[in-house]
Amino acid sequence: MLAYGLLKWFIDDRKLELPPWRRAVFVAGSLGVIFQAALFVASWRRDISNYASFGQWSRLVLPSFLLAAGCVLVGKGASRWWLLSASVVLFVLCFLIVLSA
Secondary structure: OHHHHHHHHHHOHHHOOOOHHHHHHHHHHHHHHHHHHHHHHHOOOHHHHOHHHHHHHHOOHHHHHHHHHHHHOOOOOHHHHHHHHHHHHHHHHHHHHHHHO
């Protein structure tokens, strides 16, 4: 979903006329979704197994979701919905990992 959303933005939605502030906020939201994916991948590492590292990791899940979802909604086109759905899925998966600990 994330890869398709980014690909859709690079191919189709970059041609849309957006004000510079709106484009900058959308790019920040896209980077936020990529950061969420990095958090999800980091959950598989053994460094998260101790409680101190896990606590630091879990405190990053909600703020990264709020930043990514809010900024992605500012965009325009189909990539906005793909990146938003990827953000929601990654948040739910990370939240379930936090609950399982």
